[in-house]
Structure formats: structure tokens, C-alpha cells
Amino acid sequence: MDNGKQKNKKLTTASGRPYVENENTMTIGPRGPILLQDYILHEKMAHFNRERIPERVVHAKGTGAFGTFEVTNDITKYTRAKLFSKVGNKCRVFVRFSTVGGEKGSADSERDPRGFAVKLYTEDGNWDLVGNNTPVFFVKDPKKFGDFIHTQKREPETNLKSPTMMWDFWSLNPESLHQVMILMSDRGTPFSYRNMNGYGSHTYSMINKKNEKIWVKFHFKTVQGIKNFTGPNAKEMRGIDPDHAQRDLVDAIKNKDFPKWALKIQVMTDEQAKNFRFNPFDLTKIWPHTDFPLIDVGTMELNELPANYFAEVEQSAFAPAHIVDGISYSPDKMLQGRLLSYPDAHRYRLGVNYEQIPVNKCPFAVNNYQRDGHMRVDGNSGSNPNYWPNSFDDIYTDESYKESPMNLDSTVADWYNRNAPGEDDHYTQAGWLFNKAMNEQDRKNLIANIIDAMSGITGPKRDLIINRQLCHFFRADEKLGIGVAQGLGVDLNSIMNELKAAPQHA
Numbered sequence: 080m081d082n083g084k085q086k087n088k089k090l091t092t093a094s095g096r097p098y099v100e101n102e103n104t105m106t107i108g109p110r111g112p113i114l115l116q117d118y119i120l121h122e123k124m125a126h127f128n129r130e131r132i133p134e135r136v137v138h139a140k141g142t143g144a145f146g147t148f149e150v151t152n153d154i155t156k157y158t159r160a161k162l163f164s165k166v167g168n169k170c171r172v173f174v175r176f177s178t179v180g181g182e183k184g185s186a187d188s189e190r191d192p193r194g195f196a197v198k199l200y201t202e203d204g205n206w207d208l209v210g211n212n213t214p215v216f217f218v219k220d221p222k223k224f225g226d227f228i229h230t231q232k233r234e235p236e237t238n239l240k241s242p243t244m245m246w247d248f249w250s251l252n253p254e255s256l257h258q259v260m261i262l263m264s265d266r267g268t269p270f271s272y273r274n275m276n277g278y279g280s281h282t283y284s285m286i287n288k289k290n291e292k293i294w295v296k297f298h299f300k301t302v303q304g305i306k307n308f309t310g311p312n313a314k315e316m317r318g319i320d321p322d323h324a325q326r327d328l329v330d331a332i333k334n335k336d337f338p339k340w341a342l343k344i345q346v347m348t349d350e351q352a353k354n355f356r357f358n359p360f361d362l363t364k365i366w367p368h369t370d371f372p373l374i375d376v377g378t379m380e381l382n383e384l385p386a387n388y389f390a391e392v393e394q395s396a397f398a399p400a401h402i403v404d405g406i407s408y409s410p411d412k413m414l415q416g417r418l419l420s421y422p423d424a425h426r427y428r429l430g431v432n433y434e435q436i437p438v439n440k441c442p443f444a445v446n447n448y449q450r451d452g453h454m455r456v457d458g459n460s461g462s463n464p465n466y467w468p469n470s471f472d473d474i475y476t477d478e479s480y481k482e483s484p485m486n487l488d489s490t491v492a493d494w495y496n497r498n499a500p501g502e503d504d505h506y507t508q509a510g511w512l513f514n515k516a517m518n519e520q521d522r523k524n525l526i527a528n529i530i531d532a533m534s535g536i537t538g539p540k541r542d543l544i545i546n547r548q549l550c551h552f553f554r555a556d557e558k559l560g561i562g563v564a565q566g567l568g569v570d571l572n573s574i575m576n577e578l579k580a581a582p583q584h585a
């Protein structure tokens with residue numbers, strides 16, 4: 080109703096009382112004190128004081144756009160999701176890109192993974208694919224998440240970013256190595272949000288009409304091509320334009336140069352999952368393309384800028400828990416942890432009714448008995464019943480959406496053994512990245528970026544941390560280890576002794 084375009088142009092208070100004066104407060108005499116009854120002054124100041132909502136703890140700096148997703152290939156043999164029922168089906172999307180560790184005002188070209196969160200508004204509900212520009216992550220268990228993020232934030236005493244904290248944590252968590260190497264490569268400083276891929280990262284599942292389930296990974300491949308800053312160029316851009324990635328997206332869409340991504344999937348049967356040499360639900364691992372080739376699915380285009388940044392980007396809320404029929408979860412521990420933590424974060428940051436905010440609201444039918452709560456502004460379902468079952472409405476639960484039950488290999492409740500077979504190899508895939516995926520220039524830049532980042536380690540534990548991390552690089556690839564050790568001026572003999580003595584696992 081009130082979209083700022085109503086005919087009455089009078090300046091008013093929030094309750095609709097016309098202003099008679101907007102620049103001068105009411106005083107006793109021309110030089111006397113201000114009167115308490117100048118309510119308009121109070122309202123202006125009080126609202127201004129409350130303009131900020133809690134910043135996201137992670138992914139605080141971001142930008143977003145609306146667009147369209149179109150299905151280009153038939154994947155109905157894998158999924159019964161309505162969206163994929165026919166080639167040519169389309170839906171609206173909202174995408175938010177972000178950095179991870181920095182605050183809301185931090186620079187876009189920081190070395191960091193980039194968030195790549197996609198909300199697809201489908202007839203069966205909103206489907207959120209909340210991923211990053213990397214196919215893996217630093218930790219494979221959600222219990223480690225908060226500790227890891229603390230190392231990316233500010234040091235408690237000095238309030239400074241601390242390479243010592245970061246490398247201390249990584250060197251004590253060999254499972255981080257794969258993602259650390261992607262982060263330290265030039266992919267850690269993408270040229271723009273348009274020039275990077277997005278990955279669902281987790282293993283999800285798809286269920287078809289016959290209720291058959293397969294495991295799936297999602298990849299959004301940039302049609303613009305991968306383009307990165309080198310380490311020095313990224314540092315330079317921080318000074319030239321800290322908002323360069325936001326500006327790049329806004330300019331591209333304003334100029335109708337709409338960015339596109341091709342959505343592809345990798346699929347794995349349960350049988351293959353049982354025989355795969357890595358745990359397929361481990362977020363620190365990829366599924367090799369040669370064994371699990373990419374299958375075309377569709378195209379996503381971003382073509383509409385939000386009309387208001389706060390309303391639509393700052394208040395947007397994504398959750399991997401938001402799936403649709405035909406797409407489901409997996410036992411990926413990090414995914415399971417995020418199913419809880421994302422909606423929990425939104426309830427804290429935006430309130431329990433965050434899914435009624437227009438950008439988050441499902442544009443199709445939503446029926447339930449959730450009522451009241453802070454900022455319930457949608458009429459609260461009026462006089463409809465607020466309990467179920469009842470004799471007054473015809474809302475029902477639809478059993479046709481039921482998934483087949485999940486078979487478990489074990490019924491033993493125990494702590495996860497991170498040194499078990501399939502779990503304990505932190506080095507092979509990191510080695511593949513260095514040897515198979517990277518070219519000579521990528522490798523050179525990776526080593527230079529690592530040396531630059533590790534040079535910031537200070538304090539009494541400096542040598543311990545450096546040596547421990549060097550052991551991981553050596554185990555991934557000897558050339559990598561030697562390159563970094565030489566760059567840091569470390570005696571190679573001492574590392575070789577350390578390598579022989581130290582256990583590989585953690």
C-alpha cells in the first residue's frame with residue numbers, strides 16, 4: 080500500500096501526522112532549550128539510532144540481485160522436483176554474494192572464500208542453495224565451525240586480524256589444507272562476483288518419482304569465465320575501491336550485461352558412495368570430475384537490481400534447510416549442522432518471522448499454524464484457526480511428499496573417528512589440486528601468496544606454527560613444501576626431521 084508513491088506528498092511522522100517543520104526544533108525563545116514536546120525530533124533521532132540490525136557474524140559484506148533460472152536439460156530420472164519436471168521451466172531467483180570474514184564495511188578484494196547463496200522461488204516452496212565459490216570447506220564437523228571463524232575475525236586483545244591465529248588453527252587441523260590451498264590460490268581473490276563459480280559444496284540428495292535416491296553435488300559455472308586478481312593486485316584494489324565487486328555487479332546489470340551461470344550436477348549412487356575411497360559426505364573433499372562427470376541442468380541469469388539494499392539484500396536470509404520435494408539432505412555433518420544454525424542465526428538477526436520479509440517470503444501458498452512473535456506484520460492469518468487438527472479448515476499433510484526411509488550402516492552412537500579409513504587422508508586431494516588442476520603460473524602465485532600470508536605469523540610460537548604447517552604442504556606435494564619453506568627462509572633439514580617424527584593424522 081505505502082510504497083512511497085502515494086498521492087499525498089506531505090512529509091509525515093511514522094504515524095501519519097504532517098510535519099510543520101523539518102529543520103528547526105521548537106525552543107523556548109530563539110536561543111533557549113529544546114522543548115520535550117517536539118516529538119518529531121525524538122522520532123527522527125530515535126529511529127536513526129535503531130537503523131542498524133545485527134551484522135551477520137559471517138558473510139557480513141555482500142551484494143545481491145534478482146534473476147531467472149531456466150531448466151535446459153532433462154534430469155527427471157534423478158529428481159521429481161516440480162522445477163525440473165520439464166525442460167524450459169523457469170523460476171525467479173535471488174542471489175547474494177559475499178566475503179566471509181570481514182565486517183560490513185570491509186574490502187571486497189580481501190583474500191577470503193566468497194559466499195554464493197541462491198534462493199529459487201519454486202511452486203513447491205523456496206529452495207536455498209547456500210554455497211561458496213569453493214567446492215570444499217575448512218572443517219568437516221560443525222563443532223569446529225565457531226572456533227575456525229574466530230581465527231578469521233579479530234584477535235581478542237588487539238582487535239587486529241591475526242595471521243598467527245589463522246595458521247595456528249590450520250596447522251592444527253590438517254583437514255583444512257585442501258580449502259586453505261584454494262583460498263591461497265588466486266581463486267581466493269576473484270576479480271568480481273561475476274567471474275567465479277558457485278558450489279553447493281555439500282552433498283545433497285535427489286529423489287525421483289519412483290522414490291529412488293541418489294547423492295548429488297551442485298556446481299554453478301560462470302559463463303563469464305574464471306578471472307582472479309593476483310595477490311598484489313587484490314591488495315591494490317582494496318585501496319582503489321573497497322566496494323569494487325559490488326560496483327561491478329551493479330554496473331553490469333545496469334548496462335544490461337547480465338551475468339550468467341550454468342548449473343550442473345554430479346551424481347553418485349549409494350553403491351558408489353559405499354565404495355568411494357573418500358567419505359562422500361566429507362565437506363573437505365571433492366568428487367573427481369573424471370569419475371563423476373558434470374551433468375547439465377540449467378542456466379541462471381541475474382538481470383534485476385534490488386530496489387532497496389537494506390530491504391532486499393541486508394534482510395535476505397538463506398538456509399540449507401530450505402529444500403523442495405525431490406531434493407533432500409545427506410549425512411554430511413557440516414550440512415546437518417547448518418540445517419540448525421542458519422535458521423537459528425536468522426531468528427536472532429531478523430526475528431522469528433524473518434520468512435515474512437518480502438525477499439524471503441515464498442510467493443506461493445504457505446499454510447501453517449505458526450502465529451504471533453516479534454514483527455508479525457502480515458495479518459497473522461486473521462481469524463483462521465491457530466491449531467491443528469481442527470474442524471474448520473481443510474489444511475492437510477500430504478504424505479505423497481514422503482521420502483523413502485534412510486538405511487544406516489551402523490546403530491552405534493559414538494564420537495566420530497576422524498582417523499578412520501576414508502576420513503584420514505587430508506593430503507591426496509590437496510596434491511591433486513596442486514598437480515592436476517593448477518598450471519605453472521597458478522602454482523607460482525599460490526606459493527607467493529602463502530609466503531606473503533605466513534610472513535604475518537608472529538610471537539613465541541611462530542616457528543612451531545610455521546613448521547607444523549610446512550609439514551602439511553610437504554605431504555600434499557614436495558615442490559609446494561620446498562617452495563614455501565625457501566620463501567620463508569626455513570631450514571629444510573629441520574622440516575624433514577619434523578616430517579619423520581610427526582603423526583600424519585589429527
Ligand code: NDP
Pocket residue numbers: 214257261264266276298365366367368369508509511512515516517518521
Ligand atoms: P579435474 O581435473 O577433473 O578437475 C579440476 C577442476 O579443478 C577444474 O575443473 C576446476 O574446477 C578446478 N580448478 C582448475 N584450476 C583451479 C585452480 N587454479 N584452483 C582451484 N581449482 C581449480 O580434477 P578433479 O575433479 O579430480 O579435482 C582435482 C582437484 O581440483 C581437486 O582436489 C580440487 O581441489 C580441485 N577442484 C575440483 C573441483 C571438482 O568439482 N572436481 C572443483 C574445484 C576445484 P571448476 O571447473 O569447478 O572451476
